[in-house]
Amino acid sequence: MTEKEVNIVTDETLREMKKHGTERFPFQYYQEHFNWNRLETVEWHWHSELEFVEILQGAIECHIGEEIIELREGDTFFINSGVIHKYQAPKVCREKQCMFSDILFLPEIIAPNSSLIYEKYIRPIVLYGKPFLVMRQTQAWEESVQNLYHHIVNVCLAEEDLTELRIQAGVSELWTRLFHYLYREESEQQENKNILAQARLRKMMQFIWDHFHEKITLDDIAASANISKSAALRCFRSGMQTSPVGYLNDFRLNRAKELLLTSHSTVSEIAVSVGFDNVGYFDRVFRRTFGLTPKQFAKQGGECV
Missing domain, CATH: 2.60.120.280 (Regulatory protein AraC)
Known part of the structure; x- marks a missing residue:
C-alpha cells in the first residue's frame, strides 16, 4: 500500500506529473x-x-x-x-x-x-x-x-x-x-466531440500558462486552439466550470500569491509581472478573492481570512 500525495502537481495542461507504478509495471x-x-x-x-x-x-x-x-x-x-x-x-x-x-x-x-x-x-x-x-x-x-x-x-x-x-x-x-x-458504439460521435473538447481545453490552458504575463484576450486564447470565442467559452464552461478569462485571472492571482511570499519585488512589480497593468485593479481583485490586500497577505505570511 502506498500513500498518494494529496497536493497533486501538474504540468501546463493539468496533467498529473506523478507516475503511478513503474515503467515495467504501470x-x-x-x-x-x-x-x-x-x-x-x-x-x-x-x-x-x-x-x-x-x-x-x-x-x-x-x-x-x-x-x-x-x-x-x-x-x-x-x-x-x-x-x-x-x-x-x-x-x-x-x-x-x-x-x-x-x-x-x-x-x-x-x-x-x-x-x-x-x-x-x-x-x-x-x-x-x-x-x-x-x-x-x-x-x-x-x-x-x-x-x-x-x-x-x-x-x-x-x-x-x-x-x-x-x-x-x-x-x-x-x-x-x-x-x-x-x-457505447452508438455514441461514438458524441464521445469524439468530448475528446476533441478536452484536447482544445488543454491547448488553451497551456497557452495561458505560457503567456499569462502578457496582455492576452479571449480572442488570443481561442486562437491558440483554432476555435471561435464562443467555442472557447463552451470548452471552459464544460471542462472547468469557469470562463477562459476567469481561469486566466485565477492563474495570475495564484502566481502573484507565490511571488508575494518568495520574492523581494514590490506589489506593483508583481502585479505587472503576472499580467495586471493596473495596480489598483490588481489590489481590488486580490482582496475580493483572498480577503486581504497583497500587502496584508505578504505581511501575514500567506494567511488568508
Missing part, C-alpha cells in the same frame, strides 16, 4: 484519507492511467466538466484515461473526513497497444467510452465488479508470490466485466 494501489478541516479541494488534473475508486468512509464530490458526482461509503467509481477532474468536500459535509482506496493503471498493463486485444477492447473505451461510471451496488453486475476490485486490493496487500501476475489477471477480468458498460 499499476499502483493507494489508500487515502482526506480531512475536510484541512483540505477542501484536490484541484483539476488528469492522467493517462485508468482509475478505480472505492469509498470506504464518509463522502466526496468528484467534478468532471459540468457533472458533480457525490460518492458515498460503498460506492465504486471509474474515471477514464485523460478525463480532467477534481475532488472536493461535499456541499453538505456531515462527516469531516473521507477515506477511500483506488487503483491506477495504464491500459497497456492489460495488453500492448499494438495488439488485437488493445485495438478491439481497450482503444474504443479510451477514445470513445464513457468518461466515468458510478457503481452503487444496486445491481448484480455492480456487486461483481466491486468483489473483483476487492480481490485486486487483497492481492496488493498480501504481497505474496506471483503478485504482479495475479494483479494483471485481476485487472484483465475487471476490464472484461466492464467493457459493455463502458463502451
